[in-house]
Amino acid sequence: MFKHLLSQKLKEIIDKFLADKNINEKILWSLDVPPKNFQADFALNAAMPIAKKIKANPNLIAQELIGIILQEIPQIKTASIAGAGFINIIIKDEVLYNEVADILRLKKDYGKVYAKDTERVLIEFVSANPTGPLHIGHGRGAAIGDSLARIFEHLGLKVSREYYLNDAGNQMLILGESLKARYLELKGSKAEFPANHYQGSYIIDIAKKLVDTQKSIDEIDFTAEGVKDILKTIEDDLADFGVKFDTWFSESDLAITKDKNGDTEVDKVCKYLKDEGSAYIKDSALWLASTKYKDDKDRVLKRSDGRYTYLASDIAYHKNKYERGFDKLINLLGADHHGYVARLKAAVHLLGFNEISLNVILYQLVSLIRAGQPVAMSTRSGEFITLKEVVEDVGKDACRFFFLLRSPDSQLEFDLDIAKKQSSINPVFYVQYVNARCHSIIRESLKRKDLTLTPDLSLLKQKEERDLIKKLAQFCDILLICQKTLSPHHFTTYLIELADLFHKFYESCRVLTSDSSLSSARLGLIKAVTVIIENGLDLLGVSAPKAMQSK
């Protein structure tokens, strides 16, 4: 928390400093956490770039800044020059103790940085076609998108989670035909199942249910039945994975539903683009002039046979997102869709919206390893690993934690055999164990009558205690980094580091001792730890048991 507050105060000081020196250029500086071996809480590097700009000695600039900083910021205990011109800052202990007190007081609300809704954010993720069950790759997108949404919400932003349902395209027809073919097979037809149809066994399962209904074939809308059944499966799988959407947005509302003039939203947006000169007709097809904005070629919106492309619906969809009043759009896409980003941004730009507000997170694909061998994944062959299957094998907690451990940019290797072992190879246990240990002590403490709930936290003077408190206090800073970088993985790493420091504390500082005052203070500290761990795991969608199951 205080890093971001300190940073604000330093900005004021440095801006004034620069103004006094008549330096008008922008100076890039940052406030960092120094490497472990340095005895300092923060390191400010501003003196070096300033000195560079005005060709002065960085040490002299640093000295000057230190004088001002010590005068202006009473929470700072010491500030000193180190290395090539870093200003190492140590804050007063009382600031740390106040932070622990804040955690204990605010509990779940600790970390609400934005007091009022400053931004409305729409996170669109998963959005898998309703033609089959979710596979493991969708799981990664679901975990990242949902955790990001939780983090944004925790910071105090207004977030909406949305699933875009592609229920209007070609693939719907294929789904219907696939289902019908399986249905006829069950009824005794010998016709060969078409190779370009969905091969998965789930289609047969749905067909069996339809056969059981005893309806005549003319009464059955195969596409509708297929979508209904598959959507139910998707929703259930996501619920088991701890993911709930605020809205399910149907492509058919844009591509099929007509207004009183007989136009769909897609018709209207294409007409608009054409009228604006952003789309044109060539070879009897309608093209988006996306090369006008950073795309490498123009793209077809409406085919020569009159059918719209997926892109056309998607443009109407994004127009709709902005019209609903969202300030920031976040889309999660598998990295195999990266080629799509440029044309979508171009379209948003050509529609007159600021494409900077459209943030696309491309997450690299998940490769599965089983028995040391890569497992092939294909929707068509039917030979693929579903999210449900993995969640049932390794549990929701391990699965989500695993997905959130890596940067979206990294390809993720998911070893099913290791994940199934539920051994300590999975760091989720390491973090959950912290909570179990804390609650064990809290339970034990209830037997004591000499402990106070308003302890003197300044008794926490040991290195392990101080290190632990400093880490607790980074909670908000890390969430802000996640917000800025659009990745929850920094936070997962943070929880592991916090767990590490807790376990060290646990070994060297016994909580319940004959010293009532110290015991009370340490009890306060571990209660603060449980607040952060429980809040933190919840932000990842992982449970925080108060006791570990026997191994």
Place this chain on the structure above:
RNA sequence: GUCUCCGUAGCUCAACUGGAUAGAGCAACUGCCUUCUAAGCAGUAGGUUGCGUGUUCAACUCACGCCGGAGACGCCA
């Protein structure tokens, strides 16, 4: 051929988007349980951050060029 991402310890990955002596977990080795849960802790070992050139006070991080891996380049979605 063009584009995206990756290459860091034996393995899987971090490194707060340019900061100081590159960190965790797993695997290996040595110790620590009659005291709040040993799913833990302490210690040992493990590195020319794929290679090269450049940019600067400072490069794992940025630029350019190679090498290697994954993926995308449709009037499919």
